[in-house]
Amino acid sequence: MSKLEDLKTAVINGKRKDVKTIVPELLESGADPVEMLEQALIPAMSVVGERFKKNEIFVPEMLVSARAMKEAMKIIEPILIEAGVKPEFKALIGTVEGDLHDIGKNLVATMWKGAGFDVVDLGVNVSPAAFVQAIEEHSPHLVGLSALLTTTMPAMRDTVEKIRGAGHDKVKVLIGGAPVTLEFAREIGADGYASDAASAVDAAREILAS
Amino acid sequence: MRLPLTPKNEYIMKYADLAISDPSQLVYGVSPRPLKTRYGLNIGGGTIYPELNFTLPNMDIKPATLPEVYRHYRQIAEETLKRAAELEVPGVVLEFETLPPMTEHPEIGLEVVKILLDGIEKANSAYGLKAALRCTPNDNREFIRPPLMRSGRYWEAMLELFEKSAAAGAELLSIESVGGKELHDDALVNGDLRAVLFSLCVMGVRDMRFLWEHIVGIAGRHGVHAAGDTACGFGNTAMVLAERRMIPKVFASVVRAVSAVRSLVAYECGAVGPGKDCGYENPILKAITGFPMSMEGKTSACAHLSPVGNLAAATADLWSNESVQNIKLLGAMAPVCYMEQLAYDCRLMNQAAKDGPEDRARLIKWMVESDAALDPQALILAPENCISLAQAIVSEDSHYAAGISVARKAIGILRESHQQGRLRINEREAGWLDRMEDELDDMPESEDEFIDEMMEEVDLEKFTPQDYDLPVPAGAQVHHSHSEGSAPGCLGCGSH
Numbered sequence: 274m275s276k277l278e279d280l281k282t283a284v285i286n287g288k289r290k291d292v293k294t295i296v297p298e299l300l301e302s303g304a305d306p307v308e309m310l311e312q313a314l315i316p317a318m319s320v321v322g323e324r325f326k327k328n329e330i331f332v333p334e335m336l337v338s339a340r341a342m343k344e345a346m347k348i349i350e351p352i353l354i355e356a357g358v359k360p361e362f363k364a365l366i367g368t369v370e371g372d373l374h375d376i377g378k379n380l381v382a383t384m385w386k387g388a389g390f391d392v393v394d395l396g397v398n399v400s401p402a403a404f405v406q407a408i409e410e411h412s413p414h415l416v417g418l419s420a421l422l423t424t425t426m427p428a429m430r431d432t433v434e435k436i437r438g439a440g441h442d443k444v445k446v447l448i449g450g451a452p453v454t455l456e457f458a459r460e461i462g463a464d465g466y467a468s469d470a471a472s473a474v475d476a477a478r479e480i481l482a483s
Numbered sequence: 484m485r486l487p488l489t490p491k492n493e494y495i496m497k498y499a500d501l502a503i504s505d506p507s508q509l510v511y512g513v514s515p516r517p518l519k520t521r522y523g524l525n526i527g528g529g530t531i532y533p534e535l536n537f538t539l540p541n542m543d544i545k546p547a548t549l550p551e552v553y554r555h556y557r558q559i560a561e562e563t564l565k566r567a568a569e570l571e572v573p574g575v576v577l578e579f580e581t582l583p584p585m586t587e588h589p590e591i592g593l594e595v596v597k598i599l600l601d602g603i604e605k606a607n608s609a610y611g612l613k614a615a616l617r618c619t620p621n622d623n624r625e626f627i628r629p630p631l632m633r634s635g636r637y638w639e640a641m642l643e644l645f646e647k648s649a650a651a652g653a654e655l656l657s658i659e660s661v662g663g664k665e666l667h668d669d670a671l672v673n674g675d676l677r678a679v680l681f682s683l684c685v686m687g688v689r690d691m692r693f694l695w696e697h698i699v700g701i702a703g704r705h706g707v708h709a710a711g712d713t714a715c716g717f718g719n720t721a722m723v724l725a726e727r728r729m730i731p732k733v734f735a736s737v738v739r740a741v742s743a744v745r746s747l748v749a750y751e752c753g754a755v756g757p758g759k760d761c762g763y764e765n766p767i768l769k770a771i772t773g774f775p776m777s778m779e780g781k782t783s784a785c786a787h788l789s790p791v792g793n794l795a796a797a798t799a800d801l802w803s804n805e806s807v808q809n810i811k812l813l814g815a816m817a818p819v820c821y822m823e824q825l826a827y828d829c830r831l832m833n834q835a836a837k838d839g840p841e842d843r844a845r846l847i848k849w850m851v852e853s854d855a856a857l858d859p860q861a862l863i864l865a866p867e868n869c870i871s872l873a874q875a876i877v878s879e880d881s882h883y884a885a886g887i888s889v890a891r892k893a894i895g896i897l898r899e900s901h902q903q904g905r906l907r908i909n910e911r912e913a914g915w916l917d918r919m920e921d922e923l924d925d926m927p928e929s930e931d932e933f934i935d936e937m938m939e940e941v942d943l944e945k946f947t948p949q950d951y952d953l954p955v956p957a958g959a960q961v962h963h964s965h966s967e968g969s970a971p972g973c974l975g976c977g978s979h
Contacts (some may be wrong), residue, residue, distance in 0.1 A: 329911075332729040333674030337751060371583060373625055376668050376720070400627065423541050424582055469727070
């Protein structure tokens with residue numbers, strides 16, 4: 274098995290200590306950090322995401338893998354930045370104004386990071402103006418809006434209106450949360466909808482490709 | 484009864500014995516310590532009553548929409564109580580669970596309280612209907628990050644709403660409090676039982692003690708009842724995550740058992756029931772305290788799904804729908820439809836009880852056995868298991884020890900039931916029983932030692948240790964800005 278395969282396996286199995294050993298060894302042997310990211314880390318999290326989607330593992334097990342990937346990123350990210358390598362996509366995510374629920378939002382952020390996205394988490398109870406301000410600051414490709422309350426769904430509409438009203442027509446908006454539907458996404462002018470955290474990466478890639 | 488030892492800030496259990504120790508006595512409609520209301524409900528006195536909960540349809544709550552907000556609540560009170568009278572219910576409780584702006588601006592919540600009380604009074608005059616209002620201000624303290632649990636505008640506004648609602652005549656005061664939730668959501672998604680114990684039995688217990696001393700004081704000043712709390716944001720969040728296959732059901736079952744230690748503190752402080760509907764841990768608390776409890780199950784699927792649809796009714800004194808939006812269904816407005824469903828559920832249970840203890844016992848057996856074998860979360864709440872769990876709690880001196888003890892007992896019940904073929908646990912979940920047991924084996928003997936260990940491990944930016952009487956470790960630097968918004972909410976009651 275190649276070292277890259279070892280790294281992939283270590284992330285899949287959530288072996289942080291192994292990751293901390295393998296990554297420096299790979300760098301020492303002249304491995305390309307981009308290859309490590311694209312051929313080991315992202316594919317590893319893709320396997321983990323698939324297993325989660327198929328109900329083969331639980332969230333705690335997925336998060337162990339995510340932490341192992343994070344361990345690797347701590348080492349290679351500075352090198353990637355120095356080399357001017359940028360993530361394929363940049364995303365903002367937040368729970369809309371008036372809503373404090375963040376378990377789902379946090380899981381989506383984890384899944385997106387696992388897919389190699391650069392994710393900025395704005396937290397919960399994020400006002401439409403704060404979303405717009407963050408878009409202007411970070412220039413993301415994608416914005417994720419989360420809500421768990423029926424009474425905060427209108428805040429999603431307000432946020433989408435505010436984003437579009439500020440002229441950010443190109444940024445894609447993906448919404449999710451228990452009371453939200455595809456129909457609602459269409460109604461408020463969002464670009465897409467993810468029914469759960471497991472499908473958030475596919476849903477994001479789909480709208481980013483459109 | 485034991486007394487709390489406050490000098491060392493040790494939290495000592497008040498209850499040392501069970502009010503109900505025989506599973507055959509843990510039955511719906513009957514509590515050793517029933518509660519009478521102004522219009523003559525005798526909750527826990529032999530009859531099970533509907534408890535209807537409701538909320539607004541999707542809409543903003545702002546000054547311009549307040550007339551429409553109030554119209555909804557007026558309509559709900561008029562139409563649901565009329566239907567209750569038509570169905571000749573022996574009595575009904577309306578629960579008003581506020582939405583965040585209604586607690587943040589107590590004058591809005593108070594106006595709704597007055598509208599509902601007016602509806603109750605009119606229904607009593609017009610139909611002779613016995614009804615009472617439960618007022619449940621939502622716990623807004625988590626709107627600040629890290630939450631300010633004992634001061635600040637959210638705390639003040641919440642107390643104001645409690646005080647004014649009680650003064651206006653809301654007879655039952657409840658809350659879904661959030662103390663400890665700052666760390667509990669992470670504990671759940673990481674499957675970390677040790678952190679669950681810290682959140683519920685250390686942080687949660689301390690916040691409950693502080694909060695419920697205030698609520699009991701308010702109830703006393705106005706001659707109303709401090710009813711009870713719920714571990715909704717803890718146990719129900721776990722239940723919903725388990726339903727979505729995000730965490731193991733056996734883990735959620737153990738969290739439920741441990742959550743009873745936290746919810747018990749309300750009664751230790753002087754709450755008298757009925758416990759809040761979404762506290763699925765309530766049968767354990769009924770066994771310990773003897774106070775009546777509200778429960779919800781199959782008729783609350785409008786708000787969230789659960790694996791205990793029938794079983795939850797077996798020990799209930801009020802039977803609730805959790806929450807439903809005021810929207811039009813084919814039959815009528817949704818709250819009216821749910822009033823009818825609850826009324827028929829209760830009518831059947833009351834008829835069985837009227838026909839005699841054997842018939843009631845048979846109905847309970849069907850309720851329990853139709854659910855218990857299919858899901859560990861149901862099995863853990865079967866009456867005989869609730870008694871065992873309650874016993875495990877009261878056998879310990881401290882909430883910390885009680886948490887470990889009840890977790891161990893829950894794991895034992897699940898393991899034994901699985902081995903004996905009385906419960907189906909899939910292979911993927913079965914390994915979690917060992918994992919959780921290992922975690923319990925590693926827990927320190929004393930609570931002080933546990934606190935010292937955890938305070939070195941936890942993220943001190945997420946909560947305010949002083950608000951939990953917890954020591955900040957030497958050398959730790961905590962820079963709290965208490966910014967608005969960024970704390971967890973409750974998955975268990977997402978429809979509110």
